[in-house]
Amino acid sequence: MSSSFSQGMVVTIICEAVLQERLIKLLQALNVSGYTIIPAQGAGSHGKRMGDMAGYNTNIEVKTIVTPEISDQLLEKLKQFQGSHALIAFRQKVEGLFD
Numbered sequence: 001m002s003s004s005f006s007q008g009m010v011v012t013i014i015c016e017a018v019l020q021e022r023l024i025k026l027l028q029a030l031n032v033s034g035y036t037i038i039p040a041q042g043a044g045s046h047g048k049r050m051g052d053m054a055g056y057n058t059n060i061e062v063k064t065i066v067t068p069e070i071s072d073q074l075l076e077k078l079k080q081f082q083g084s085h086a087l088i089a090f091r092q093k094v095e096g097l098f099d
Helices: 017-029 068-082
Strands: 006-016 036-040 042-044 047-049 059-066 087-096
Touching: 006 017, 006 068, 017 059, 017 068, 059 068, 068 087
Parallel strands: none
Antiparallel strands: 006 059, 006 087, 036 059, 042 047
């Protein structure tokens, strides 16, 4: 990786839209400085999520860029939602123009 760019971990969370406020509070508790939330559609092990009715059967995708340590904490805390909600989360090393 080039030293002229910032380095971090992008964490992507795809989950039921009903978790949005809880995820925002979790990110704030971890002092995450920014995130992006977009509506998401698709199908997977939890069935189809097409967002065809507002507030029902809808997913969101949340992305944030954090340190490796914060990504560890975030992924660990997300485990609490797995048993009761459709949720997947993953991280990737990134470099670019961010702070």
